[in-house]
Amino acid sequence: MKTNHVARAIDRLGGPGPTSWACKCTSAAVYQWRKAGIMRQAKSAVLLSHASGVPIELLVGLPELHREERRRARDRRRVA
Numbered sequence: 773m774k775t776n777h778v779a780r781a782i783d784r785l786g787g788p789g790p791t792s793w794a795c796k797c798t799s800a801a802v803y804q805w806r807k808a809g810i811m812r813q814a815k816s817a818v819l820l821s822h823a824s825g826v827p828i829e830l831l832v833g834l835p836e837l838h839r840e841e842r843r844r845a846r847d848r849r850r851v852a
Contacts, residue, residue, distance in 0.1 A: 776809040778831055781824035794823040809833075 785791045788802040795802070795816040810833040811817040821828040829837045 774809070776806070777826055778805045778809055778811060778820075781820050781826040781831060782806055784824040784826070785820075791820065791823075795819045 782788060782791045782802060782805070785794055788799045788806070791802045792799045796819065797813075797816055801813075801816070805811050805816075811820065811831050814832075817828055817831045820826070821831055829835065829841070
């Protein structure tokens with residue numbers, strides 16, 4: 773089963789109420805993001821990523837970019 777990173781980020785902030793405050797949006801929008809498992813609004817995705825610590829690539833549905841960045845960081849550590 774696919775991990776819902778949006779739900780994980782919302783739970784880290786304490787639920788839809790605190791998340792809507794942090795992202796400056798309605799609670800209804802937060803419930804829609806959780807149900808969809810993906811965020812389309814760039815501003816809200818950035819705010820949620822910074823507040824929760826979940827990488828923005830995972831919130832907007834680009835896990836392959838997140839994996840690629842982690843691979844590059846690992847390779848840089850090996851060289852150093």
